[in-house]
Amino acid sequence: MKHNTTWPVFVPQKQEAVDLLRLYARLRHSDELPDQRVEDRVWEDWSISLVGSNPFRAAHDEWLAERARDSIFVLQECVEVSPEKLGGVPVLRGTRFSVSQLLAELADGETINGISDNYDIDEDLAARFLHALSVHLNKPAPR
Amino acid sequence: MRTVQLDENAGGKKLRDYCNGEQRVQCFLLPPRLKGGSDCQVASFGAEHGNLTVTFDRTFACAAAPALVRCNPGLFLLRPDDGDVKQITAKSAPSILKQFKSEFPDWDTVPWRNSWIEVTPSLVYVYCTLSSPPARVGFCKRSDLGWQDSVRIWLNTNAQATALSGPES
Numbered sequence: 001m002k003h004n005t006t007w008p009v010f011v012p013q014k015q016e017a018v019d020l021l022r023l024y025a026r027l028r029h030s031d032e033l034p035d036q037r038v039e040d041r042v043w044e045d046w047s048i049s050l051v052g053s054n055p056f057r058a059a060h061d062e063w064l065a066e067r068a069r070d071s072i073f074v075l076q077e078c079v080e081v082s083p084e085k086l087g088g089v090p091v092l093r094g095t096r097f098s099v100s101q102l103l104a105e106l107a108d109g110e111t112i113n114g115i116s117d118n119y120d121i122d123e124d125l126a127a128r129f130l131h132a133l134s135v136h137l138n139k140p141a142p143r
Numbered sequence: 144m145r146t147v148q149l150d151e152n153a154g155g156k157k158l159r160d161y162c163n164g165e166q167r168v169q170c171f172l173l174p175p176r177l178k179g180g181s182d183c184q185v186a187s188f189g190a191e192h193g194n195l196t197v198t199f200d201r202t203f204a205c206a207a208a209p210a211l212v213r214c215n216p217g218l219f220l221l222r223p224d225d226g227d228v229k230q231i232t233a234k235s236a237p238s239i240l241k242q243f244k245s246e247f248p249d250w251d252t253v254p255w256r257n258s259w260i261e262v263t264p265s266l267v268y269v270y271c272t273l274s275s276p277p278a279r280v281g282f283c284k285r286s287d288l289g290w291q292d293s294v295r296i297w298l299n300t301n302a303q304a305t306a307l308s309g310p311e312s
Contacts, residue, residue: 084183084206085181086182086202087205088202088206089200091179094179101152101230104230104232105232105233108233108234117156118155118156118157118233119151119155119156120155120156120178
């Protein structure tokens with residue numbers, strides 16, 4: 001069935017339009033979906049964009065948010081917060097070495113290896129924390 | 144020679160080696176059994192061995208205050224100036240300390256007992272730890288002429304306060 005694909009009068013955000021056009025182009029070259037279905041899909045996306053939602057974008061955001069949630073478990077393994085240690089400042093687990101100090105040392109040009117050696121902390125622990133933090137921060141802002 | 148213990152994130156081996164290089168104090172890292180210890184454990188270890196404690200964390204100084212009442216051999220907090228969003232690191236600490244020591248040459252002979260001294264690149268605060276929370280005795284700008292005299296007086300007053308009040312009952 002052929003859709004009546006008249007352009008909506010609503011003009012989507014530029015970035016959304018670009019995303020959808022890229023998606024359209026990508027799907028066009030896919031063997032899995034016949035052209036008609038691609039057009040339906042794209043039209044559906046355009047339509048949904050009229051009410052401010054894009055399922056592909058939402059799925060991407062959800063994927064990022066899920067990773068951010070997963071990273072919390074790793075952060076909890078690597079970091080402890082105890083009112084008895086540095087008055088409750090987050091520290092690497094099993095140490096009195098604050099995570100803010102780790103970041104400050106990195107910002108000052110130190111390497112993880114150098115910090116680990118200087119402060120006698122577990123290099124793997126520090127690296128795991130940093131990876132988890134990077135994943136945790138890589139998420140879209142709430143809308 | 145005065146003994147100095149570095150808190151676990153206060154500069155590490157680099158700062159220890161820098162401090163020992165001058166041969167005016169004997170500086171060391173906390174023993175392994177205190178790794179990950181509480182603020183009060185670190186403060187108590189310092190009190191037990193008569194060590195001046197050096198830290199970069201203001202929260203430590205506040206949290207350890209109960210353990211420092213009447214038995215504080217000295218607490219030295221090095222922190223950035225207010226409004227400076229940088230932290231003190233193993234790289235930046237030696238230069239700030241070097242400047243402080245050159246301005247205050249008798250830093251290692253003044254009495255530190257019962258005192259918490261807070262040093263920033265531009266200010267010096269002195270607190271008395273005979274109470275918890277500690278009481279601020281005074282502060283001065285390091286750009287002011289003769290600030291060292293004020294600090295010396297405050298430190299002496301704090302140290303003598305113990306002798307007058309005697310051991311805690």
